[in-house]
Amino acid sequence: MENTVTITIASGKGGTGKTLVATSLALSLPEGVQFLDCDVEAPNSHIFLNPQWEMEVPTGLVVPRVDESVCTACGECNRVCEFKAIVVIVDKVLVFDELCHGCGACTYICPVDAITEIEKPIGVIRKGSARNGIHFLQGLLNIGEPMATPIIRRLKKEASPVAKITLRDAPPGTSCPVIESVEGSDYTILVTEPTPFGLNDLKLSVGVCRELNVPLGVIINRADVGDAGIHAYCREEGLPILMEIPLIREVAEGYANGVPLIDVLPQYRDRFQELFDKILKEVRHG
Amino acid sequence: MAEAKTSPRQLTIISGKGGTGKTTLTAAFAQLTENKVMADCDVDAADLHLILEPTIKKSVPFYGGRNPVVDLDACTKCGVCTEVCRFGAIHDGVVDLFACDHCALCAHACPEQVIKMEDAHSGDWFVSETRFGPMVHARLGIAEENSGKLVTMVRKEAMEVAKKGSRSWIIIDGPPGVGCPVTASLAGVDKVLVITEPTLSGIHDMERVLSLATHFNIPAQVCINKFDIHLANTRQIEAYCLEKGIELVGKIPFHRGVIEAMVNGKTVIETDVPEVAPAIHQIWERVMGE
Ligand code: SF4
Ligand code: SF4
Numbered sequence: 001m002e003n004t005v006t007i008t009i010a011s012g013k014g015g016t017g018k019t020l021v022a023t024s025l026a027l028s029l030p031e032g033v034q035f036l037d038c039d040v041e042a043p044n045s046h047i048f049l050n051p052q053w054e055m056e057v058p059t060g061l062v063v064p065r066v067d068e069s070v071c072t073a074c075g076e077c078n079r080v081c082e083f084k085a086i087v088v089i090v091d092k093v094l095v096f097d098e099l100c101h102g103c104g105a106c107t108y109i110c111p112v113d114a115i116t117e118i119e120k121p122i123g124v125i126r127k128g129s130a131r132n133g134i135h136f137l138q139g140l141l142n143i144g145e146p147m148a149t150p151i152i153r154r155l156k157k158e159a160s161p162v163a164k165i166t167l168r169d170a171p172p173g174t175s176c177p178v179i180e181s182v183e184g185s186d187y188t189i190l191v192t193e194p195t196p197f198g199l200n201d202l203k204l205s206v207g208v209c210r211e212l213n214v215p216l217g218v219i220i221n222r223a224d225v226g227d228a229g230i231h232a233y234c235r236e237e238g239l240p241i242l243m244e245i246p247l248i249r250e251v252a253e254g255y256a257n258g259v260p261l262i263d264v265l266p267q268y269r270d271r272f273q274e275l276f277d278k279i280l281k282e283v284r285h286g
Numbered sequence: 287m288a289e290a291k292t293s294p295r296q297l298t299i300i301s302g303k304g305g306t307g308k309t310t311l312t313a314a315f316a317q318l319t320e321n322k323v324m325a326d327c328d329v330d331a332a333d334l335h336l337i338l339e340p341t342i343k344k345s346v347p348f349y350g351g352r353n354p355v356v357d358l359d360a361c362t363k364c365g366v367c368t369e370v371c372r373f374g375a376i377h378d379g380v381v382d383l384f385a386c387d388h389c390a391l392c393a394h395a396c397p398e399q400v401i402k403m404e405d406a407h408s409g410d411w412f413v414s415e416t417r418f419g420p421m422v423h424a425r426l427g428i429a430e431e432n433s434g435k436l437v438t439m440v441r442k443e444a445m446e447v448a449k450k451g452s453r454s455w456i457i458i459d460g461p462p463g464v465g466c467p468v469t470a471s472l473a474g475v476d477k478v479l480v481i482t483e484p485t486l487s488g489i490h491d492m493e494r495v496l497s498l499a500t501h502f503n504i505p506a507q508v509c510i511n512k513f514d515i516h517l518a519n520t521r522q523i524e525a526y527c528l529e530k531g532i533e534l535v536g537k538i539p540f541h542r543g544v545i546e547a548m549v550n551g552k553t554v555i556e557t558d559v560p561e562v563a564p565a566i567h568q569i570w571e572r573v574m575g576e
Binding site: 012013014015019041042044047080082083101102103104105108109141143144145146147148171172173174175176177179183195196197200201204207208211212225226227252253255256257258 | 302303306309330331333336351352370372373384385387388389390391394395403426428430431432433434461462463464465466467468469484485486487490491494497498501502515516519542545548549551
């Protein structure tokens with residue numbers, strides 16, 4: 001869209017400073033940024049932005065329920081379910097909610113319409129507002145629930161499509177929850193650290209962004225410890241290094257206490273603004 | 287070390303998120319524990335191989351799910367697939383595999399029957415030899431799903447290797463988060479060691495992962511990495527463990543030598559990082575030796 005921009009902040013693994021960057025970027029931009037914490041398994045951004053929660057939307061997944069008085073135990077549902085979540089044993093149908101993807105194939109196929117669907121709660125979306133006029137949205141997966149992606153999907157739906165600037169804090173890794181978080185964004189910032197671990201994980205994340213065709217840039221955190229592998233890799237791959245943040249004791253302490261980077265080092269505000277302008281230029285003009 | 291009795295015991299090391307030193311700790315455990323099999327279940331962003339440098343002995347393709355493949359010449363663009371798909375993943379026969387949930391509903395619904403589901407090669411798993419013994423690990427293709435299923439495969443194979451070699455332990459490097467792959471890495475293990483750090487986010491993630499262990503009824507122990515970077519938060523973790531009756535098995539100080547060891551592909555035991563190596567040794571004794 002013309003006047004909106006969505007930037008995702010991601011990293012191959014946690015603990016590289018992804019949340020540190022995402023929250024400080026949000027605080028450095030003009031008021032009214034929309035912030036989505038998509039790391040629904042281990043959301044942390046609220047610790048730094050400290051939002052006032054205003055509402056909570058339960059999020060569910062539709063799962064099938066079988067009316068035994070109608071069911072003829074024909075086994076069609078069992079046959080079509082790719083996830084072995086619905087099983088017919090002799091004349092009984094068993095549904096394993098934790099395996100179900102809520103795809104609706106069983107409901108669709110049932111020849112006698114014995115299946116209805118109920119919404120099973122798997123998490124919540126929380127909305128609130130934080131400093132600097134930030135509209136804060138967080139997804140939270142219930143403990144014991146396996147599927148994070150439906151919550152991220154819902155979180156994206158709950159977000160305002162007209163917000164000028166949207167930032168998404170993505171979960172670590174390269175599988176579905178990350179894809180869901182990166183998908184539909186205009187730009188991705190990958191946060192890494194200059195160690196072989198950081199490099200290994202960065203390569204994976206770069207792969208994700210390239211598969212999804214999302215332009216990207218790299219921020220190196222704790223840039224002064226470790227080795228030169230990241231620089232060499234970025235040079236080879238033609239990836240812009242957007243910012244380097246050295247290991248500073250005060251920043252680490254602030255992080256431990258939930259204090260955003262730019263509160264510890266206010267001079268970073270300008271640097272984040274510049275970084276944003278640069279990204280915006282690239283997004284708008286390619 | 288005791289002889290393997292019936293079946294090997296299993297320990298999962300997790301942190302709720304990455305970057306807390308989980309792989310450093312797991313690699314050290316790999317060196318310290320005799321007669322074990324390592325299982326890297328952080329299949330989404332595997333790191334353990336960077337330190338253990340496995341030599342792959344066996345590589346097996348992993349088929350995580352099936353992809354809809356449409357015969358576009360026969361497709362009449364009737365739109366039924368688009369209508370039934372709940373993931374907005376198919377438009378008149380053209381599939382967006384990133385959005386696709388691989389549920390096959392479109393294939394069942396297509397009136398022309400021109401959609402076939404085909405096995406998708408979504409990764410590989412390996413049995414390897416390392417300088418510290420056998421290791422089972424995996425690589426999930428980029429943008430693939432079903433990492434939970436791949437974790438289960440890795441664990442199953444690790445169990446085979448352990449049984450064959452009468453090994454007494456399987457040490458599992460767990461994935462971040464609390465979702466599907468984590469659940470798969472915890473199912474049926476004997477104990478879980480949670481490594482955390484004294485930051486508010488570390489504490490938050492630790493609490494979530496501990497409730498997951500409780501949910502599955504798995505005895506959990508906690509250790510704190512870089513405990514000296516924030517003593518007040520460390521005390522908070524100590525108090526939390528005390529209150530919940532969770533054993534705190536040790537505290538590891540911050541030392542730059544840990545990063546150096548990592549950069550050189552060595553365990554902190556091999557490079558004997560001052561204070562860190564003894565601390566981990568002590569944790570290892572409390573976790574493995576009863
Ligand atoms: S909704 Fe889909 S995943 Fe769930 S039981 Fe039915 S067919 Fe299986
Ligand atoms: S397999 Fe399921 S999710 Fe994928 S395109 Fe077909 S209906 Fe949609």
